[in-house]
Amino acid sequence: MTTAVPVIDGWFTIDEPPTLLGRRCTECGTYQFPPTGSWCPNPGCISEDMETVPLSATGTVWSYTDAQYQPPPPYVSRNDPYQPFAIAAVELEREQIIILGQVADGFGVGDLRVGSTVELVVEPLETDGETVKLVWRWRPVVSGEAGDAR
Amino acid sequence: MSGDVAVLGVGMHPWGKWGRPFVSYGVAAARAALADAGVDWKDVDFIVGGETVRNGYGGYVAGSTMARALGWNGARVATCYAACASGSAAIEAARTRILAGLCDLALVVGADTTPKGFLAPNAGERWDDPDWLRFRLIGATNPAFFGLYARRRMDLYGAGPADFAAVKVKNSRHGVHNPNARYRKEVSAEDVMASPVVSDPLRLLDICATSDGAAAVVLGSAAAVRKLGSAARVRIRSVSTVTPRFPNTAVDLPDIATDSAATVTAPAIGFRESIAAAAYEEAGLGPQDLSLAEVYDLSTALELDWYEDIGLCARGEAEKLLHEGATTIGGRVPVNTSGGLACFGEAVPAQAISQVCEVTWQLRGQAGARQVDGARVGLTINQGLFGHGSCVILST
Known part of the structure; x- marks a missing residue:
């Protein structure tokens, strides 16, 4: 029996609907991702009180590319032979932050445009024995099938 | 000073x-x-x-x-x-x-x-190292970041693969005359566009090697x-080793995310542009004073970004500047007379120093067949991952 776990702890949730987890300063409201700092990154704020918050689950494509050659370790390819995948940099409007991620299975650069809408999904990055390691990905929103609009 | x-x-x-x-x-x-x-x-x-x-x-x-x-x-x-x-x-x-x-x-x-x-991160399990994490979680190589920048030029300014290839053609023609260059062969636009895609839209010959x-x-x-x-x-007029200002809204190697601009307004100019701005200010010079520039062409498309970042032209006009011949030896402000990374490939700790070597030879009139006539002022620029600006302005 296989179990599915996030490839990294504390960066995203895996129950439906999944979200990225960021930090937000309780003093000035600045967001941060990855959620690794325990103080506010704003140089005008000395707060050390950062709360964990879910980030917007839809965003706008800032740019996109793909990986036609297998990236070197520590990247682990799920497929042999290697299957190229796409990468998108996505701007979240409320948080005013751009977050990179792979593009969901079945989609490539031809499905994306600067300014187009994508939504967050969680999919397998690799399988390690009985454990499926999940990662966040960006999936293009086909018109008429809008994601969870805020 | x-x-x-x-x-x-x-x-x-x-x-x-x-x-x-x-x-x-x-x-x-x-x-x-x-x-x-x-x-x-x-x-x-x-x-x-x-x-x-x-x-x-x-x-x-x-x-x-x-x-x-x-x-x-x-x-x-x-x-x-x-x-x-x-x-x-x-x-x-x-x-x-x-x-x-x-x-x-x-x-x-x-x-x-x-x-x-590919340049890869250091070995081991390094879950607190952003450079390791971007490979581990996303498979985002250096060329992937270059691809993101290149695609933006295409979707925002209408640039295309032929524009990017023209940068390589120009630099290869410059590098032919440089005895220190690794690749000393003229490359055609067809050669570039026939090379395999590495990170869309960039092809193998759009991306610099490691040397x-x-x-x-x-x-x-x-x-x-x-x-x-x-x-x-030859005198050093200024050196800019500035860091970004918060919030740094540019997608930069090796980070998975930018700063958030939700509470603090982003600076009027982006990080790359600020690197040159600080050097110009310290030198008391501006883009109009440049005889030549050596810019960090990790990819062909990135050279075009630099034209705008160092003030040679307005945003979105780099392709026009290139096709006018302004950045070719003999043009108004030749860029990468050495042949650039396109002809050298990257030798990380040596590269910014090599840019200064080229400008020095140019300012002394010792650049041989790639000499820029009457060169008086030259600028070198690059950027190190994790927020390192790098710009040197030299003059006679």
């Missing part, structure tokens, strides 16, 4: 895939720079090395590794690491020590031996210049 720092000598070891220890290239470049300056190594009172992270402990302490290789002479020593900006960080360490009156003759050396293929190589400069104080009794010297 009272008393500019002089570039007394420059030297390089040719770029290639030679497979020898990085120290051997560094010694060759250092000796060439010392000979060019007419300076005896035993008179150098400060040596600074650009660190290489791929060559063991000797690379981590590159300054002392070079000092030992040249024969211990008792000089003060430092080693600088700022990724691709390591060379200019090292130059800045030497320049500021000279300006402080703490030394008269400084030797700056950068050398690298690189592995084949072995070394570069060195000898810097001197006003007193050293007087003592050497030489007349025309």
Whole structure:
């Protein structure tokens, strides 16, 4: 029996609907991702009180590319032979932050445009024995099938 | 600023895939720079090395590794690491020590031996290292970031693969005339567009290789210049090693995310543009003063971004500037007369120093078939991952 776990702890949730987890300063409201700092990154704020918050689950494509050659370790390819995948940099409007991620299975650069809408999904990055390691990905929103609009 | 720092000598070891220890290239470049300056190594009172992270402990302490290789002479020593900006960080360490009156003759050396293929992070499980995480979680190589920037030019400004290829064609024509370049062959637009896609929209020939190589400069104080009794010297007018300002909204290597601009308004100019702005301000010069520029063409498309970042043209107009021939030798402001990374491939700790070597040769009128007529002012620019600006302005 296989179990599915996030490839990294504390960066995203895996129950439906999944979200990225960021930090937000309780003093000035600045967001941060990855959620690794325990103080506010704003140089005008000395707060050390950062709360964990879910980030917007839809965003706008800032740019996109793909990986036609297998990236070197520590990247682990799920497929042999290697299957190229796409990468998108996505701007979240409320948080005013751009977050990179792979593009969901079945989609490539031809499905994306600067300014187009994508939504967050969680999919397998690799399988390690009985454990499926999940990662966040960006999936293009086909018109008429809008994601969870805020 | 009272008393500019002089570039007394420059030297390089040719770029290639030679497979020898990085120290051997560094010694060759250092000796060439010392000979060019007419300076005896035993008179150098400060040596600074650009660190290489791929060559063991000797690379981590590159300054002392070079000092030992040249024969211990008792000089003060430092080693600088700022990724691709390591060379200019090292130059800045030497320049500021000279300006402080703490030394008269400084030797700056950068050398690298690189592995084949993609640059990869250090080994091990490094869950707190952003450079490791971007490979582990996303498979985002350096070319993937270059691809993101290139695609933005296409979707925002209507650039296309032919525009990117034209950068490579230009630089290959420049590099043909450079004995230190690794690739000395003219490349056609068809060659570029027939090469395999690495990270869409960029193809193999749009992206720079990694190389072995070394570069060195000898810097001197006003007193050293007087003592050497030489007349025309190239001067360093400014060095910009700035960091970004919060919030840094540019997607930058190696980060998975930008800063958030939700509560603090983003600066009026982005990070790359701010690197040049600080150098212009310190030098009291502007883009209109440039005779030439050496910019960090990690990809063909990135060279076009730099045209705009250093103020050669407005946003979205770099392709026009390129096709007008302005950035070709013989044009208004030639860019990458050395052939750039397109012809060299990247030897990380040496690269920013090699840019200064090229501008120095140009300002002295010693660039041979790639000479820019009447060159008076030159700018070098690059950027090291993790927020390292790198820009040097030199003049006659």
